[in-house]
Amino acid sequence: MKILPPTLRDKKRYLAFELICEHEVTREELLREMFSCVGSLIGDVGSSECGIRLLTFEDSKGIIRCAHKKTGLTRAAVTTITHISGKRVLMHILGISGTIAGATEKYLEGIEVFTNEGIE
Amino acid sequence: MVKPKFYDMNVHSIPDGKNTPQQTSILAKHFGYAGIAITNHSNIESKPTGFKSNGFEVFKGIEVVSNNPSKLHGLIGKYRRNVDVLVIHGGNENINRAAVENRNVDILAHPCTPKDSGLNHILAKSASENNVAIEFNLDSVFKGRGGRRVHTLSYFRKNVEIARKFDVPMILTSNAASYFDLRAPWEMIALAGLFGMEKDEAISAISTVPAGIIARNRPGPGFIREGVEEIIEEVNSKDSSIDIDNIDSEPEEAGVSN
Structure with missing residues (x-):
C-alpha cells in the first residue's frame, strides 16, 4: 500500500527519557509495565489517542513516541510507572522534540544517565 | 522568559521516610528543583533539618499531626518559630477546618477525607483569608491504582474548582517517602493537568506559591510583627x-x- 502523503500523516513528538532504577531493566519488562500503567491511567481509548510507542531503549535511556497534541498526557501517564518486576523505578523526561534525530542529539547523546550510586 | 524556580514542599526523610535529606536532595537537584522542604510528621521523633548547598536549599519543615483541633492549635504554636514551612496533616473534617482558620499554617496537606474532597466554600473562604495553601499530593495520583485513584482525581478536580473560585493558593507536592517518589517539576505539572489544573496555575503552584511561603516565614532584618517593619x-x-x-x-x- 502506498504510504500517506506528509500532510495526511499523524504529527508526532519524541520524548527522550532516562530511567532511574534500582536494578537494570530490560526493554520487554519496561514495555509491559509501561502499557499496563498507561492503560490503567487513561484506558484503551486514551492510549490509542496518545499513540504511545517505545522506540529505543538502551543503557537506561530511550525515546518514546506519541501524538503531537498529547505530550502532556503521555508525560503524566509514563510517570505513573513506579515498579518494574518488584523493583523501584522512576522515569524522567529529559526533553521533547519533533524528530528522532533532534531528540537524540539534544537530549540523549553524551548524557550520563543519573545513577543512584551517589545516593546509595 | 525567566525560568521559574521550582520547590517541592512536602518530602519525608529518615525516620519518617527511607532516605536522608542529603540523598533526596541529590535527585531533587538533578530534576531541577531549587529547593525541597523536609516535613516529617510531628508524631515521629525527628528534628527539623535544613541546609544550603550550591544553590540548592533544604527547608526546615514539619507536618503537624493531631486528632484534636484545640491540641492542633497548641502544636502549631509550639513548632511555628522553628520551621520555614508548617504543614498540617489533613484528611479529617475538624482538622481541615482548624488548619484553614489558623494564620500560622502554611499548607493544608491532603485534605481529602474518605468521604469527600475535604474542602467546601466555607473552608475555602477561610483558607483564602488566612493564606493557607491547599495541597495536591501527587503521590496519590502516580502511586495509586484503581478506585482509590479515581476518587482522588475527582476530589482534586473539585478542589481545583473551589480553590479557583475563592482564590485559595494551590500547591503541588510529591509527599515523597523515598527518592523514588520524587517527580521532576514538568512531570508534576503534567500530572496536575489530569485533574483540570491549567498549565500556568500548575507552574505557580510549584514555584511562586512555595517561594511566597518561604519569603513570608523569613522576614527581613527589620521585621517586628506582621504589618510593622523597621x-x-x-x-x-x-x-x-x-x-x-x-x-x-x-x-x-x-x-x-x-
Whole structure:
C-alpha cells in the first residue's frame, strides 16, 4: 500500500527519557509495565489517542513516541510507572522534540544517565 | 522568559521516610528543583533539618499531626518559630477546618477525607483569608491504582474548582517517602493537568506559591510583627542617599512655602 502523503500523516513528538532504577531493566519488562500503567491511567481509548510507542531503549535511556497534541498526557501517564518486576523505578523526561534525530542529539547523546550510586 | 524556580514542599526523610535529606536532595537537584522542604510528621521523633548547598536549599519543615483541633492549635504554636514551612496533616473534617482558620499554617496537606474532597466554600473562604495553601499530593495520583485513584482525581478536580473560585493558593507536592517518589517539576505539572489544573496555575503552584511561603516565614532584618517593619536598615543601604535627601528636604520646603 502506498504510504500517506506528509500532510495526511499523524504529527508526532519524541520524548527522550532516562530511567532511574534500582536494578537494570530490560526493554520487554519496561514495555509491559509501561502499557499496563498507561492503560490503567487513561484506558484503551486514551492510549490509542496518545499513540504511545517505545522506540529505543538502551543503557537506561530511550525515546518514546506519541501524538503531537498529547505530550502532556503521555508525560503524566509514563510517570505513573513506579515498579518494574518488584523493583523501584522512576522515569524522567529529559526533553521533547519533533524528530528522532533532534531528540537524540539534544537530549540523549553524551548524557550520563543519573545513577543512584551517589545516593546509595 | 525567566525560568521559574521550582520547590517541592512536602518530602519525608529518615525516620519518617527511607532516605536522608542529603540523598533526596541529590535527585531533587538533578530534576531541577531549587529547593525541597523536609516535613516529617510531628508524631515521629525527628528534628527539623535544613541546609544550603550550591544553590540548592533544604527547608526546615514539619507536618503537624493531631486528632484534636484545640491540641492542633497548641502544636502549631509550639513548632511555628522553628520551621520555614508548617504543614498540617489533613484528611479529617475538624482538622481541615482548624488548619484553614489558623494564620500560622502554611499548607493544608491532603485534605481529602474518605468521604469527600475535604474542602467546601466555607473552608475555602477561610483558607483564602488566612493564606493557607491547599495541597495536591501527587503521590496519590502516580502511586495509586484503581478506585482509590479515581476518587482522588475527582476530589482534586473539585478542589481545583473551589480553590479557583475563592482564590485559595494551590500547591503541588510529591509527599515523597523515598527518592523514588520524587517527580521532576514538568512531570508534576503534567500530572496536575489530569485533574483540570491549567498549565500556568500548575507552574505557580510549584514555584511562586512555595517561594511566597518561604519569603513570608523569613522576614527581613527589620521585621517586628506582621504589618510593622523597621525600615532604617534599608534606608542606610545602597542607593538610599536620594531618599534621605528627599525626606529631609520635604519639611523645609513646606516651611518655606508657608
